[in-house]
Structure formats: C-alpha cells, structure tokens
Amino acid sequence: MEIYSFIDPLCPDCWGLEPMIKKLQLEYGHTFRIRHLVGGNIKTFNSFKRKNEGITTHADVAERWERTASRSGMSCDGDLWYEDPMDTPYIASIAIKAAELQGKLPGFNFLRKMRELLFIQKQNMTKEENLIQAAKETGLDVHEFKKDLHSQAAVKAFQCDLKISSEMEVNELPTLVFFNENIEEEGLKITGLYEYEVYVRILTEMLKTKPTPEPLPSLDAFMDRYHFVATKEVAVVYDMSCEEADAAMKKLALKQKVEKVPAKHGSFWRTVKNG
Template identity: 40%
Template sequence: MNDKQYKTESIIHPKQTCTKKSIELYVFIDPLCKPCWDFSTLLKKFHLEYGQYFSSTYVPVNRYYTTKKLLEKRPSHLSFVWEKTASRSDILCDDHLWIDNKELYPYYSAIAIKAAELQGRIAGVNYLKKLQEYYFLLDYDITDKEVLIQCAREINIDINEFIEDLHSPLSIKAFQCDIKVTKEMNITEIPSVVFFNENIEEEGLKINGFESYQTYVKILELMHREKLIKRDLPDLLEFIKFQPFVTINELSTIYEKTNQQIELELKKLILLRKVKKIVQEENIYYQYFDSQSIV
C-alpha cells in the first residue's frame, strides 16, 4: 500500500494511555466543527463493523470562535490557538471568568468533555456525542454553563461531581495535556486520526483530514497485520432504538444507501409506529418511538 495515497505520517506514541485492544486510535476533533460532526458518523460505522479491533481516545481541539453572538465562524491557525490557550488555561479555574471573559468561551466545551471523562472514558465519549447533538441537531449554545450541565444530566453521570470538575485543576490539566499531545503530534487538520498498535515503541500512522471510509479500514488492517473480520450492522430499527436522534444523512453513511432508500424505510417504520419524525426549525431528525412511554 502506498502511504502517500492516504496522506499518512509516522508518529511517536505519547505513552499516556494503556491500550486495551490491539489498536488504539487518537481522534482529534473540534466538537463544534461540522466536518467533525460528519466524521463522527463515519467513526460510528467504523466502531460498529470493526470495533472489536480498536479503542478510541478523543482529543478535543477548538479552532473556532463559535458562541451564539459570533455565529460567523472564524478559523484560527492551530499553533496560535495552542499558545493562546496554554497561556490562559492556568486561570480557567477562576469561577468569575466563566461569566466575564467572553474570549474563553470556545474552550469550555473542551474542558467540559474532560470533566465528564473524569468519570470514565465511556462517560467522556457519551458526553462528546451529546454535546454534538445539542449543537448540530438542537441548535443549543454549548458554551453556556447550564447547557453543559444539562448534557451531563442526560447521559446520567454524577451531576454534582461534574459541576465540581468543571473548574477542577484535574480537568484543566487534562485539557492542557490534550493541547500538548495535539502539538507533539503536529496536528494541522481537523479531524485527524492517529493509529497505534499495542507495541508503543513502534511509530503510529497519522491520517490528516477527512478521508474515505475504506482508507481507515485499510490502515486498520495494515496495523493489525491480519485480515479483518467485518461485523454485520444491526437492523435499522435496532440501531435507531439505541440512538437519541438520527438523521437521514447519518443513516445513509452508516448503511451505505441513498437518502431516498433510507427515507422510504423510515416512512415504513413511522407507519408501523416504530419511529417518529421530529422537525425543529430547519432540522429534521428521527427517534425511536417508545409506545410504552405513552400514558
């Protein structure tokens, strides 16, 4: 395989975590970046079909100012963001800055992810997904403290602990660590993924930017050094049942069907009262219809 075809680059393992599966992915994303939201769908498919071979560590990177008062996204050079954030993150524990310093708002969502992660890796991943749903599907301001707390409440983690950790030195330290790892791995495009195998002495492979699904499959097979066994996807209804919200585009990506095909299947499920369609302003999404919840 020609590595240059996939824009790969050799990377030294940061030696921060213990890989439980044979392959570990470091996934660098901006929670408020639309391409990263699209990439999260692709990564969901990757986990469904090949998740038995790898685990994922998410590293949030903020490269945009995205408060509701600054709706026009202004990209910043990542190296500038690193230095600016690193110089300020020591004072983020000051409770007054949460309200008073508007310039720090873009970083709060990343720190909130770290606060949730203190309750376990799965809690961190679930919180990230909920944060993206609030932002992209429900159009909430996820730099608002109360919204961040509501996200935590919905994924059923300890709320009191989460609120305390929002301003904890541990969360700030974890955030600073992410900045350091991002810088050490020379991440210049978001999203980016770095693959490492279980031997941390060997170099990993970095894929810059958003590539095709088969690119990630081929890199995984290269790192695993054996033929991969692809798992079957769950039935459409079964998948929807365990998702808070789904969109037609998301389902089209995961099931590799056209939007028209997915829409037809959803209409059938709606008629069977298995799924409900929700329209919120310009957004359309679908949710599992739980008849038992109806009184």
Template identity: 50%
Template sequence: MSAKKWTDASWYSQDQKPLEIYLFIDPLSADCWALEPKIKKLLLEYEPYVRIKHILSSSLDTLNCQTEKKRKEIAKSWNETAMKSGMPCDGSQWLSNPVKSPFLASIAVKAAEMQGKKAGSRFLRSIQEQLFVEQKNISDYDVLLQCAEKSRLDLEEFIHDMNSATASKAFQCDVKIASEMEVNSTPTLVFFNENIEDEGIKVDGLYPYEIYSQIVEQMLEDTPEKNQLPSIEEFLMRFKIAATIEVAEVYSISVKEAEKKLKKLMFNKKVEKVEAGNGTFWRYIF
C-alpha cells in the same frame, strides 16, 4: 490525502484492543461532526479490534471566535461542510447565537470523562447534538447541565469536576498531546497497532469511509472479519439519535432509501422524526 507516520510509541496505551485510534476533535468543528457516521461505522464493523480515544484539540478558528469577521468565516465553513457531507449544520447560528466560550465546552467534556470513558463519549455526543441539531449555545452553563443530565451523569459530581482544576488540567494535557504529535487541524486520526515498535499512521482531514477502513485493515496483521451491521432499529437503539445521512452512509444506501426505512420505523412508533436546522434527525423512542 494527507497522511504521515508517527514514530513516538510512548503515546500508545497498554490497555487496548489490537488497534487504537487517537481521535483529535474540536466539539465546535463541523468537519468533526461530519466525521460521526464514519466513526460509527468503524466501531460497528471493527469493534472487536478497535478502541477509540478522544483527544480534544480546539482549533484557533473556534478559540478566536469573538470578532464578527471570524464568526462569519466559521458560519461559511459550517455551511460548506453541510453541503459537502450532507450532515445537517446551520452556520447562521454563529451570527444569531454564537458560542462565547469554546473553552467551557471542552472543560465540560473532560469533567464528564472523569465519570468514565463511556460517560465522556455520551456527553460529547450530547453537546454536539445540542449545537448542531438543537442549535443551542453550548457555552451556556445551563445547556451543559442539561447535556450532563441526558448523558446520565452524576450531576453533583459533574458540577464539582467542572469547577475543579483537574478538568482544566486534563484539557491542557490534551492540548499538549496535540501539540507534541503535531496535530494542527481537526479532525485528525492517529492509528496505532498493538506492536508498539511499529509506526503509527496520522491522517488529518475528512475522507471517505473506505480510506479509514483500509488503514484499519492495513495495520492489523490478519485481515479482520467485519461484524455484520445491526438492523437500523438496533443502530438507533444504540446511538439514540442519528441524521438521515448518517444512516445512509453507515448502511451504504441512498438518502431516499434510508428515509423510507426510517419512516417505516416511525410508523411503527420505534423512532420519532426531528427537524433541525437544515436537516432531519431520527430519535429512538425508549
């Protein structure tokens, strides 16, 4: 595992829970998408102790995706991530319907965040769903507007902020933070505890959930009491949509058992099944 100390406490927020995690992500990264079930489980088990701050850090791979050769490389990488993680994503869309402007999606996320942290998180998840589940082109302005609407954003404010210099500067600030903290790949997580004199721990790459859980417990002075996981129905009520593999990983059960439990919810008309790309998702029925 690649992990190292980060010593500059100036990045540590004073408005935090006992542990703050800086999560550097690229909305177009399949590895960041594959991290989703681990982040969900961290939040569910350690929510009283953990605050997650998203920092956008677009990789050179996705920023330089205009050539056919580069798009083929990204497509191959997506398919490899899908094979390793089980999270559905289909690299073929980079050949049939490639994202043309990776910057636009990042600017849109920053515009959404201007309506609040939770609004920004909802919008980020929404564009990831459009990309990986619906196989939509998130460099399309209309797709981004649909995501904003689904995320319950103020559309007029969102459109104004997307076209303002403020959202662009906010994205540039994220890129600067990533550079100064020597974040060269996504996903990368940097863990800080509430003692600003302590060193942070930086972990780059995608690892089993237990690695992140161990770091959380290591950085908290007292061994935290984990939250009991909610029911799968409550999980979907909170996160709205999830892949079968996400449910399996969060609840430490087999994919077969997860699918059985999800089908039971479907028969009771609590969720609906969504086939997408090379995987299955389940959407909570409001």
C-alpha cells in the same frame, strides 16, 4: 489497536466524521479502542475572538457551518452565529473532560449530546447552563459534573490532550491517528473527512491483515443502541443513499418505533419511548 480521535467540540467537520466512526465501531470495533482528545492549540482556542484582525467573523463561521453541513450531510445550523455567537471553545472542552471523569462511555455520550444541542438545536455550548443541560440529558451525575467543571482534574486532562496534540503535530481537525500493538512503530495520521473505505484500508495496513467485519445490526437494534441518529448516519452505516435511508426509517416510523426530527440540513430520527 488504538485510534486517537482529535476533535474540537465546536467544529462542524469533526461532527461530520460521526457516521464513519459509527460504522467503524459497528463493523471493526472488536479490533480497536477509540480515544477522543481535544486537539488544537491555545491560538486556536482564541481565534473566535480575533474578529478585528480579519481572521474570523461570525458571518464567516456561519457560512462555513452551512457549507460543511451541505457537504457532510450532518446538519449544523449556522444561524447560531448570528443569534447567539460563541466565544472560545475552552469551557466546552473542559466539559468533555469533566464528563469523562465519570467514565469513558458517559464522556462519549456527553460529547454526542453536546453536539446535538449545538449543531441541531442551536444551543450555545460555551454557556455553562447549556453544558449542565447536556449533562442532565446524558444521565450524568449533575452535582459531580458541576463540581468537576471547575476542577483542576478536568483542566489537567484538557492540558494533557493539548500536549499530546502538539507532540503529534496535529494542526488540523478532525485528525485520526491509528496505532498498532507495536509501540516501536509510529502512528498513522489522517486529517479531514474521507470515504469509509479509506479508514478500512488504514485499519488493514496497521493490523497487517484484513479484519473480518462484524455483521451489522438490524435497523431496530441500531436505533436501540444509539436512540438519536441522522439520516446520513443510517445511509453511511448501511451503504444506502440518503433517500433509501429515509425510506427505511419511515417504515420504522410507521411502526411507531421512531419519530422524525427535522433539521436545517437533512433530518434526524429519535426512538419513541415505549414504542
């Protein structure tokens, strides 16, 4: 099976989908491959600039970020829109495609790092220097990344994503499209954020059999794999409340394996080097 995940790199709702994607990959990753595509259309990419038409003001976007963070549990700090408002997400989208030219996993890790810098640290990810910093922190070949950021290959990959997005009539983000092995069958499209069970039901429907979930890793192994996670991600993956997840992570912190990183909404945890 294949899952197409259509996202906008600057979209807080897309960021809010991360806990579900993590749990799906851990439990059912043996049944599917996931592919991240930049969704939307050119009108979407220009909407940030259309303040005078009453469509979007920086205050509106800031308020939406705060509301989304409260609802999803994945922190995003709307103050960025007052301190260093962003332009079109075009360059951030090209950056994802530039990172993917170094491989699927480096591209995936770059997207995650870019979102951490954006939503938690309030770094404007429409500025090239911040994208380069994300590439460094991801461990990409920075020289290649800088070159690819201005390459036709990255632009073409981005245009290809938009074309697929248009063909599949993806008008809202985030959107997941599930495909099974039968190329004759249409994909099953789901837009927005849902409870985890909904995604499992769709997997079952597309596979025409209930897949057997893999056992979840220990919390230690989970942190060794991801290195930096939200309390909300721990809660979703391990079917805990955020309070229970926080208590479990505090136990790891006492063993000096992780350290807490406060955020505007909720908190995150980072593995301690040599911990």
